[in-house]
Amino acid sequence: MSAVIETDGLGKRYRRQWALSDCTLSIPAGHVVGLVGPNGAGKTTLLNLAVGLLAPDAGTIEVLGGVPGAGRAELSRVGFLAQDSPAYAGLSVADHLELGAHLNRGWDAGLARDRVERLDLDLRQKAGTLSGGQRAQLALTLAIAKRPELLILDEPVASLDPLARREFLQDLMEAAAEQELSVVLSSHLIADLERVCDYLIVLVGSRVRVAGPVEELLAAHHLLSGPRRDPATLPDGLEVISASHTDVQTTLLVRTSGPVLDPAWTVSQVGLEDLVLAYLSQATGRRRRDSHHHLEVQK
Amino acid sequence: MIWLTWRQFRAQAITAAAALAAFAILLAVTGPHLASEYATSKIIGCHGFACSNAADAFFDRLAGLDTFVYLFGIGLILVAPAIIGIFWGAPLISRELETRTFNLAWTQGITRTQWLAIKLALTGLAAMAVTEALSLIYTWWASPISNSTGLSTSGPQLFSQGKFSAVIFASHGIVPLGYAAFAFALGTAAGALIRRTVPAMAVTLAIFAAVQVVMPLAVRAHLVSPSYTTASIEAADQVYASLTADVVPGHPDAWILSSQALNAAGQPVSTIPAACNNANPSGEKGGTSPITPGQCMQSRGYREAISYVPTSRYWPLQSIETGIFLALALALAWFSFWRLGRRRA
Numbered sequence: 001m002s003a004v005i006e007t008d009g010l011g012k013r014y015r016r017q018w019a020l021s022d023c024t025l026s027i028p029a030g031h032v033v034g035l036v037g038p039n040g041a042g043k044t045t046l047l048n049l050a051v052g053l054l055a056p057d058a059g060t061i062e063v064l065g066g067v068p069g070a071g072r073a074e075l076s077r078v079g080f081l082a083q084d085s086p087a088y089a090g091l092s093v094a095d096h097l098e099l100g101a102h103l104n105r106g107w108d109a110g111l112a113r114d115r116v117e118r119l120d121l122d123l124r125q126k127a128g129t130l131s132g133g134q135r136a137q138l139a140l141t142l143a144i145a146k147r148p149e150l151l152i153l154d155e156p157v158a159s160l161d162p163l164a165r166r167e168f169l170q171d172l173m174e175a176a177a178e179q180e181l182s183v184v185l186s187s188h189l190i191a192d193l194e195r196v197c198d199y200l201i202v203l204v205g206s207r208v209r210v211a212g213p214v215e216e217l218l219a220a221h222h223l224l225s226g227p228r229r230d231p232a233t234l235p236d237g238l239e240v241i242s243a244s245h246t247d248v249q250t251t252l253l254v255r256t257s258g259p260v261l262d263p264a265w266t267v268s269q270v271g272l273e274d275l276v277l278a279y280l281s282q283a284t285g286r287r288r289r290d291s292h293h294h295l296e297v298q299k
Numbered sequence: 300m301i302w303l304t305w306r307q308f309r310a311q312a313i314t315a316a317a318a319l320a321a322f323a324i325l326l327a328v329t330g331p332h333l334a335s336e337y338a339t340s341k342i343i344g345c346h347g348f349a350c351s352n353a354a355d356a357f358f359d360r361l362a363g364l365d366t367f368v369y370l371f372g373i374g375l376i377l378v379a380p381a382i383i384g385i386f387w388g389a390p391l392i393s394r395e396l397e398t399r400t401f402n403l404a405w406t407q408g409i410t411r412t413q414w415l416a417i418k419l420a421l422t423g424l425a426a427m428a429v430t431e432a433l434s435l436i437y438t439w440w441a442s443p444i445s446n447s448t449g450l451s452t453s454g455p456q457l458f459s460q461g462k463f464s465a466v467i468f469a470s471h472g473i474v475p476l477g478y479a480a481f482a483f484a485l486g487t488a489a490g491a492l493i494r495r496t497v498p499a500m501a502v503t504l505a506i507f508a509a510v511q512v513v514m515p516l517a518v519r520a521h522l523v524s525p526s527y528t529t530a531s532i533e534a535a536d537q538v539y540a541s542l543t544a545d546v547v548p549g550h551p552d553a554w555i556l557s558s559q560a561l562n563a564a565g566q567p568v569s570t571i572p573a574a575c576n577n578a579n580p581s582g583e584k585g586g587t588s589p590i591t592p593g594q595c596m597q598s599r600g601y602r603e604a605i606s607y608v609p610t611s612r613y614w615p616l617q618s619i620e621t622g623i624f625l626a627l628a629l630a631l632a633w634f635s636f637w638r639l640g641r642r643r644a
Contacts, residue, residue, distance in 0.1 A: 051406050075408050082402030088307070089398065095306060102302040103407035139403070146408060 004029045004064055004150045004182045005050050011058030011206075012045050019045040022059070023206045027184060027199075031213070032176055034197030035186040036276055041203045043186040044083060047154045050184070051080040064150060076106055079143035079181075081153040085136040089128030093121050096138055097145075104146040112145035119171075133164030137171070144175050151176065153185040157192055165189075169196050194272040202279045209279045214272065221275050224252040224265040235262075242278040253278045300409055300417040308422055311387055315429050322375065322433060326440040329368050336360050337443030342450065354451035357443070358458050366457065369444060372437040376470040379433055380482035381507050383426045388486020389499040391418060392635065396494045411639050419632055423483050430479035438471050445471075449552045462613060463554030465515035472617040477624030482507050484631035491638040514620070522619045525556050525606040532560060533593045535603040542569065544605045554608040563600030572596065 005027040012020045020042035027033050037043055048054040049061050052069015061067075066074045087096060093116060101107045116123065119137045127135060136156060143151060156172070157165040173196055176183045187193050193200065200217060202209040210217065221241070228250045231240045239255040253270060254260070260267050270278075305312075337343075340357035342350060392415075395401040405411050438445075444458055445467075451459065460467050468474070485506060490499040528547060535544040535558070544558035559567050575595035590598070608616065 053402065053405060069405075069410075071410060072408055072413075075406065075410065078406070080402070080406040082399065082406075084399070086399040086402050088400055088403070091306065099303050099306070100407065103300060103409050105408055142403070142407075 002029050002065075003027060003062075005061070005184065006063075007046075007049075007059065007061045009059030010046070010049065010056055010061050012042075012049060012054055013057045018206075020049070021206050023203075023208075024059075025201065025203075025208045025211065027201065029182045030180075031199035032173070032183040032197050033185070033199040033201060034193035035184060035201050035203060036188065036190060036193060037186075037203035038188070038280060042206045043203060044154055046203070047080075047152050047184070047186060051078055051152055053080075072105070076104060076146065077149045079146055079148035079151040081136070081139050081143045081151070081156050083154045084159055085132075085139035085156070087127035087130070087135050087138055090126060092124050092126055093130075093138060094123040096127060096142060097123075100142045100145055106147040108145045108147050111147075112141055115141045115144070131164070133160050133168065136160060136164070136168055140168070140172065140175075144179065144181075147179070148181065150182045150184070153183070155186055155188075157187065157189065165192060172196065190273045190276050200272070200276070202276055204280060209282070217275060218270065218272065220257065221253060221255050221270045222260055223268045223270045223274070224250075224254055224260060225268070226250060226265040229264075241275075241282055300414060301421065303404075304418050304421050308387075308425070312425060315425070319429055319432055322372075323436055325368060326372070326436055329364055330440050332362070333365055333440065333443050337447070340447075342447055345450075350450040351452045354447040355453055357447055358451055358455055361444075361458075369441060369457075372433075372441065373466055373470045376430070376433050376437060376475055377466065377511070379430045380426075380475065380478040381504060383430065383479055384482030384486035384503045384507055385500045387422055387426060388483040388488075389490045389503050390496045391422065391487045391490055392639070393490030393494055393496045393499045396490075397496055412636060415636060415639055419484070419487065419635070423480055423628070423632075426479045426483040427476045431473070431476040434470060434472070434475040461552050461554070462610070463552070463608065468519070468617075469511070469515065472614070473621045474617055474624070477621035477628075478511075480628035481510075481624040481631070484628035484635070488631040488634045488638075491635045519616070519620065520556050520608075522623075523608055523612045523616045526553075526609055527604070527606050529561070529602050529604050531597060532601045532603045533597040535605060542571065542603075544603050547605055547607045547609075550607065550609050552610045556606045556608065558603055558605045560596075561602050561604050568601070572599065572601075575599070 003026045005025070007026075008024050010020060010023040011018060023042065023046060035043055035046070045054065049056055050063050050068055052063075052067075052074065063074070064077050066077075068078070069075055088099075091099070097109075097112050097116065100112060101109055116138075119134070119141075121130075121134060121138060127138060130138065140153075140156070143153075153172070157168055160168060169192060172183070172185075175181070185193075185197075194214075197214060199211075199213050201211040212220075226249070228245055228248050231243050231250070231252060234240065234252075234254075237256055237258065238260070241253045241255055243253075244251045253274065336357060340353050340360070342353045342357060345353050395404060404414060445462065448458055448461055462468065462471065469478070482503070486499065486503040489502045489506075490496065493499045493502060530544065530548045532542075534548040535546060542560040544555055547553040547555060560569070562568050562572070571592055575592045
């Protein structure tokens with residue numbers, strides 16, 4: 001399976017602040033990939049690097065085997081939908097379609113027109129007066145009608161109300177399936193990702209915490225609960241992602257390749273949201289411990 | 300990309316075309332009156348002293364509207380590049396950054412360099428065309444006045460500005476084209492650097508205004524090599540014993556860069572010699588001398604050393620100044636490309 005995005009030690013600095021540093025990851029083709037992580041994890045920076053809006057300050061990034069944004073060919077193969085789906089406020093919906101037609105060689109005018117019709121967008125309406133959901137749909141139309149191989153979306157639904165969010169994602173799924181697109185979208189709304197993604201990457205502090213097909217991830221993680229017990233006494237092959245204890249009970253989220261056979265544990269399925277939160281809190285917990293340690297040293 | 304450039308520029312282009320048309324109509328309405336006054340003034344084909352009288356009479360007959368249009372036209376041509384720099388140049392890149400539409404524009408199937416190249420070329424050409432058109436139709440309208448300026452000796456101060464005076468030089472010929480290109484590129488570069496529209500507009504205005512002041516005061520005189528002559532003090536110094544030259548004998552419209560009165564020994568002098576000090580300028584009764592100070596100094600061998608730019612160097616000077624501003628515009632455009640190419644969106 002070839003990679004649509006491949007980075008190695010990738011870093012981007014704004015003045016002295018590293019927004020992304022030493023990021024190494026590989027995103028396989030043919031998936032709808034969810035990129036999830038807390039604010040400041042570097043998601044937007046990574047996606048901007050992937051479409052060539054930014055150039056790396058360290059490391060390398062390859063998108064569809066080329067340098068992102070290097071020329072017309074590279075730009076044509078990637079569709080991008082930026083955060084808050086910007087559009088020219090003074091230009092009408094029809095103007096935006098015209099814009100797409102003039103700036104993209106592979107522009108599919110029929111597809112664009114059909115989408116706009118189906119979405120009930122008024123061709124004469126100025127983009128500045130569209131609702132957030134309509135603007136996102138217009139921006140998605142532009143990104144899809146250029147017939148890219150890879151579609152990158154940065155927090156596409158963050159500013160939409162729940163209904164618009166659902167319609168947008170539904171529509172995105174259909175388009176991706178019809179055109180056999182690889183899709184990478186970032187979000188911090190895990191419930192939305194769960195609905196559309198079949199591959200997940202959890203990014204915290206520029207590092208990939210966990211990555212893999214959603215089904216495999218769900219199959220490999222279990223929620224264990226049983227009498228209170230020190231996690232250190234668990235057998236090999238069980239990786240504890242998160243642990244919580246009451247006086248008498250211990251609850252663990254573990255990753256394992258095989259089944260959990262110990263009868264002392266009650267094993268239950270874990271949802272994607274719990275899984276992601278476990279990895280996120282693992283990271284922040286570590287960070288907290290690190291800073292605590294740091295304070296003690298300073299004393 | 301040409302389509303998008305036009306679509307985004309359409310409103311400004313229509314505004315500029317409307318302004319140009321309004322100005323042309325104003326000139327077309329007032330022009331015939333000016334031309335007929337000029338035709339009846341007998342300036343054409345005049346000889347010697349009659350020219351001066353004819354020119355004075357012509358200026359006297361000009362209506363208030365003519366005076367207004369004369370000044371308004373110069374003002375408009377001088378201000379047009381600044382307006383273009385502020386409203387066409389400064390928002391070109393900064394507005395895309397501010398409204399975040401660069402995310403859309405720079406991820407279509409066209410590189411950022413192509414995007415900027417076409418925007419700069421089309422809008423820049425429009426900027427130069429509009430400004431130069433203003434200047435050309437104004438030059439046509441004002442030609443009766445500019446033809447008479449050098450002839451009049453006692454006409455209104457307003458119309459006495461020769462073709463080398465700071466504002467007349469800057470509003471005629473081909474330099475307005477250079478200013479327009481420069482101001483537009485300056486605005487674009489300021490927007491690319493500052494990334495916010497309003498501050499970029501302010502910086503554009505400040506720098507352009509400063510350049511327009513520095514250029515005539517400190518730079519223009521050094522762009523062509525001056526001519527030197529030593530002239531009769533009587534002929535060169537027409538203002539009563541000021542010891543500075545007002546005209547270059549034999550070169551009526553020349554631009555005087557500096558002048559210095561010299562005594563018979565060739566030494567510079569800055570005051571009227573005592574012997575000529577009480578000479579009577581008009582030779583009236585009661586004066587102690589029958590001759591003017593100028594005649595007095597003339598008879599004692601005083602001369603006026605003058606450095607000047609003759610009218611034959613008007614077009615070379617225009618070309619050099621235009622070339623400088625076009626070169627600055629290209630440098631600023633290059634800066635904008637470089638800024639965008641660094642991909643720090």
